[in-house]
Amino acid sequence: MPANLYETDFYAWTLEQSKLLKEGDFKHLDIVNLVEEIESLGKQQRQELRNRLGVLIGHLLKWDYQPEKRSKSWRVAIREQRREILQLLKENPSLKPYLEEAITQAHESGLDLVVKETPLDYEELPEYCPYSLEQLCDPGFPTDLNPT
8 A cells, every 4th residue: 555545545545444444454554544534523523513503593593583584495494404413413422412512603603694694694693592402403493483
């Protein structure tokens, strides 16, 4: 295996590392880069959670602050993000202790989404996330989200 395969052909590097692991050839593994990639995978899961929470919070804020402009696409976005967040947490239960921090960080992204997509400005929106974890995960919240 070329010493710089990690830099020159990442896909080939992953195939080679997988082959070495399956064969139990630990002596030839690229341990330094394997460790980096495994750590990166964990960070990606945290980022995915923050991103989805940000979109969810943004759409909930739009729903609350512009009731006259509520749309089917907002409703679908809220449902979709909730479903994906719950699936992500089901597949990665160790992310649960990180939720409160993720919500705080995602609130900023949610604010950006609202300001970008509506006439509202930051000063008109809540400084802190107005939604509890339970509300963010509750498919029945807000009560007027689902048509009767």
